[in-house]
Amino acid sequence: MLSQAEENYLKCIFTLSEKTEKLVNTNSIARALDTSAASVTDMLKRLSKREYIEYRPYKGVKLSEQGDVIARKLIRKHRLWEFFLCEKLGFSWDEVHDIAEQLEHIQSDDLVERLADFLDHPKFDPHGDPIPDKEGRFSVRKQIALVDLPVGKKGIIIGVREHSNDFLKYLNQHRLTIGVTIKVLEYFEYDQSLKIRLGSGTETVISQKVANNIFVKN
Amino acid sequence: MLSQAEENYLKCIFTLSEKTEKLVNTNSIARALDTSAASVTDMLKRLSKREYIEYRPYKGVKLSEQGDVIARKLIRKHRLWEFFLCEKLGFSWDEVHDIAEQLEHIQSDDLVERLADFLDHPKFDPHGDPIPDKEGRFSVRKQIALVDLPVGKKGIIIGVREHSNDFLKYLNQHRLTIGVTIKVLEYFEYDQSLKIRLGSGTETVISQKVANNIFVKN
DNA sequence: AAATATTTTTAAGCTTGTCTAAAAATATTG
DNA sequence: CAATATTTTTAGACAAGCTTAAAAATATTT
Ligand SMILES: [Mn+2]
Ligand SMILES: [Mn+2]
Ligand SMILES: [Mn+2]
Ligand SMILES: [Mn+2]
Numbered sequence: 001m002l003s004q005a006e007e008n009y010l011k012c013i014f015t016l017s018e019k020t021e022k023l024v025n026t027n028s029i030a031r032a033l034d035t036s037a038a039s040v041t042d043m044l045k046r047l048s049k050r051e052y053i054e055y056r057p058y059k060g061v062k063l064s065e066q067g068d069v070i071a072r073k074l075i076r077k078h079r080l081w082e083f084f085l086c087e088k089l090g091f092s093w094d095e096v097h098d099i100a101e102q103l104e105h106i107q108s109d110d111l112v113e114r115l116a117d118f119l120d121h122p123k124f125d126p127h128g129d130p131i132p133d134k135e136g137r138f139s140v141r142k143q144i145a146l147v148d149l150p151v152g153k154k155g156i157i158i159g160v161r162e163h164s165n166d167f168l169k170y171l172n173q174h175r176l177t178i179g180v181t182i183k184v185l186e187y188f189e190y191d192q193s194l195k196i197r198l199g200s201g202t203e204t205v206i207s208q209k210v211a212n213n214i215f216v217k218n
Numbered sequence: 219m220l221s222q223a224e225e226n227y228l229k230c231i232f233t234l235s236e237k238t239e240k241l242v243n244t245n246s247i248a249r250a251l252d253t254s255a256a257s258v259t260d261m262l263k264r265l266s267k268r269e270y271i272e273y274r275p276y277k278g279v280k281l282s283e284q285g286d287v288i289a290r291k292l293i294r295k296h297r298l299w300e301f302f303l304c305e306k307l308g309f310s311w312d313e314v315h316d317i318a319e320q321l322e323h324i325q326s327d328d329l330v331e332r333l334a335d336f337l338d339h340p341k342f343d344p345h346g347d348p349i350p351d352k353e354g355r356f357s358v359r360k361q362i363a364l365v366d367l368p369v370g371k372k373g374i375i376i377g378v379r380e381h382s383n384d385f386l387k388y389l390n391q392h393r394l395t396i397g398v399t400i401k402v403l404e405y406f407e408y409d410q411s412l413k414i415r416l417g418s419g420t421e422t423v424i425s426q427k428v429a430n431n432i433f434v435k436n
Numbered sequence: 437a438a439a440t441a442t443t444t445t446t447a448a449g450c451t452t453g454t455c456t457a458a459a460a461a462t463a464t465t466g
Numbered sequence: 467c468a469a470t471a472t473t474t475t476t477a478g479a480c481a482a483g484c485t486t487a488a489a490a491a492t493a494t495t496t
Contacts, residue, residue: 089332106320114307
């Protein structure tokens with residue numbers, strides 16, 4: 001059985017791997033987990049000995065077959081719990097991550113599957129991130145960043161790239177939440193900001209940074 | 219913030235206190251937590267220094283005001299989660315304790331209250347144990363052990379004294395679950411066993427040991 | 437290619453929570 | 467009430483997971 005710390009490392013390596021293709025390096029793990037590089041090296045040696053990862057000193061690390069399975073299960077649990085917290089308990093999407101960070105470590109295969117049943121096997125979590133199925137497979141769907149939506153076109157918000165509390169709260173304040181329809185009215189070359197109209201009729205201007213962190217479908 | 223280990227000690231001292239009135243002694247804690255007396259002494263010193271308990275070496279220990287509040291919260295969480303697992307996820311009462319043992323350590327006051335709302339503020343858990351309210355108050359209700367139900371009288375099962383898996387499974391097998399009506403048909407002096415008839419019409423004989431561990435109301 | 441900068445690992449040490457064995461305190465019994 | 471039994475504490479050790487500081491390896495510049 002893995003400790004919570006060990007589980008966090010595996011999940012971290014998984015998410016960093018998604019972005020890089022290459023081996024994950026010590027420093028990026030340390031940054032992500034807000035710990036020292038020395039601690040990371042220490043843990044990598046332990047996880048390597050137990051064959052959850054393939055570790056090449058000074059080169060970097062990737063998950064083993066076994067480690068990959070565990071990481072996917074953790075992400076499944078995390079996102080199922082986030083869905084539960086929003087859909088059943090009425091939390092908003094900026095409140096659920098920290099609680100799910102704890103709940104993902106509850107050990108019971110039975111629990112996960114019953115929870116998934118109870119929730120009708122959702123495919124996406126409250127932030128629009130895919131929930132792996134029992135076998136660890138992610139759903140994929142066509143999505144583009146709002147920055148890439150041409151002027152005059154409509155899109156529906158289906159996810160976010162950033163998950164920080166600040167960003168999610170900004171989105172709440174501007175009613176930019178999952179399911180909302182957006183039409184791009186104007187593009188301002190000067191600072192790459194966008195004027196948009198929501199389904200509700202409200203019009204706003206959003207920065208390039210914001211538009212880049214919102215995913216929409218056509 | 220308390221570690222899971224520290225929380226387990228406080229909860230343990232609380233439940234042992236319920237039974238004894240007197241100070242809780244080191245050995246009984248060690249037995250309950252399946253650990254060594256030396257470890258217990260060690261922890262008692264730490265919890266005492268932080269004023270969660272009042273500890274008198276060689277004499278015993280009791281919870282401080284503060285420790286009592288925390289223990290009650292843990293029991294509230296534990297039993298709410300057990301209720302959730304049975305009522306919403308369809309677990310049976312012999313499957314929920316170990317999972318609730320983990321879930322009770324999730325840190326979020328908001329979560330507990332939203333969960334309680336979602337469950338309509340249940341007063342008793344799947345084993346018939348009272349769920350403390352937000353202020354830590356337990357509901358009390360009149361209940362007697364099935365052994366004490368006179369021959370010819372009817373009662374309804376509302377709880378159990380023992381919580382072991384073996385006992386709960388025995389009860390499942392004999393359809394002796396919460397809400398079931400029981401009529402005592404006969405008492406056998408020789409071994410203090412009872413002949414009973416269930417609401418369903420089934421008749422069985424149960425031992426004195428079993429009858430002592432079932433609570434009924436008239 | 438040598439000098440410099442960055443990344444990673446090693447070394448040493450701390451806290452938490454556990455253990456076993458031995459010593460000390462308390463309780464029980466003849 | 468002294469001997470014995472039981473309970474509790476102390477002592478010493480260990481693993482996990484973290485820290486900082488120093489050393490070693492690798493990457494980048496000049
Ligand atoms: Mn999350
Ligand atoms: Mn999410
Ligand atoms: Mn329980
Ligand atoms: Mn219970």
